[in-house]
Amino acid sequence: MTTTMPLTVPDFGDEATAGRKLAIICSKGNLDMAYPGLILANAALGEGVETHLFFTFWGFDMITKSRMRDLKFTMLGNTATHLPQGLGGLPGMTAMATRQMKKQIQEIGVPDVPEFLEQIVASGGHLWACRMSADMMHLDESDLYDDVEGIISAADFIEKTDGAQIIFV
Amino acid sequence: MTTVHVDAEGFLTEYDEWTDELAGQLAARIGIELTDEHWKAIRFLRADYPTHGETATLRRVSTLAGIPVKQLFALFPGKPAKKMAYIAGLPKPRGCV
Numbered sequence: 001m002t003t004t005m006p007l008t009v010p011d012f013g014d015e016a017t018a019g020r021k022l023a024i025i026c027s028k029g030n031l032d033m034a035y036p037g038l039i040l041a042n043a044a045l046g047e048g049v050e051t052h053l054f055f056t057f058w059g060f061d062m063i064t065k066s067r068m069r070d071l072k073f074t075m076l077g078n079t080a081t082h083l084p085q086g087l088g089g090l091p092g093m094t095a096m097a098t099r100q101m102k103k104q105i106q107e108i109g110v111p112d113v114p115e116f117l118e119q120i121v122a123s124g125g126h127l128w129a130c131r132m133s134a135d136m137m138h139l140d141e142s143d144l145y146d147d148v149e150g151i152i153s154a155a156d157f158i159e160k161t162d163g164a165q166i167i168f169v
Numbered sequence: 170m171t172t173v174h175v176d177a178e179g180f181l182t183e184y185d186e187w188t189d190e191l192a193g194q195l196a197a198r199i200g201i202e203l204t205d206e207h208w209k210a211i212r213f214l215r216a217d218y219p220t221h222g223e224t225a226t227l228r229r230v231s232t233l234a235g236i237p238v239k240q241l242f243a244l245f246p247g248k249p250a251k252k253m254a255y256i257a258g259l260p261k262p263r264g265c266v
Contacts, residue, residue: 011178124242
């Protein structure tokens with residue numbers, strides 16, 4: 001389409017997204033299950049949507065300093081690898097599958113988990129840790145990624161994300 | 170009178186029809202006054218597009234042009250990746266991260 005000045009101005013929908021809110025609950029600590037929540041959060045923030053992430057149960061590993069760099073991917077129980085299930089149980093297979101997945105993620109320019117959280121926080125995202133998970137694992141704020149805003153109960157999270165759309169991963 | 174090609178949303182479709190002057194006009198239309206910091210991001214996007222074959226994502230701009238993500242949100246409020254692309258006369262970025 002050809003146009004002369006003045007040009008059409010795209011509708012960036014700033015007004016439509018103002019007030020839109022997204023809550024993402026991250027409950028898994030496997031490397032492959034960490035990314036969907038992070039990618040959705042990043043995309044929402046890039047669209048101007050207020051975004052809150054709640055890390056609970058195994059998702060707590062994503063914000064635990066001692067574990068966040070060491071999430072693993074296992075072929076066991078994952079038929080989407082299209083390899084015989086027995087292979088996943090052989091010694092060293094989880095380490096190998098994890099290395100391979102990390103390499104593939106890096107090749108497409110996607111950051112590792114800690115760096116991804118850094119980008120989400122820089123984009124205005126909010127990180128919350130689950131109170132019950134912290135108690136279960138005997139962890140406190142000093143064990144968690146610095147930019148986690150607080151350890152809160154599930155009820156607190158529901159309150160903070162009043163009116164939000166919720167994604168559970 | 171400037172004549173340029175745009176898509177249905179108003180994004181320029183011809184790389185070579187873009188000029189510095191046009192960028193200033195596009196920015197003004199979405200309420201942005203271009204400063205040196207804005208230009209740094211726009212120049213990177215312009216230079217990166219032909220070599221990369223697609224519009225750089227926020228992450229690509231931040232890591233390769235050295236502009237922190239937080240600053241990109243401050244310079245191009247709301248939807249920084251789309252707004253940068255619009256002013257730089259490039260398609261909307263299609264990358265996820």
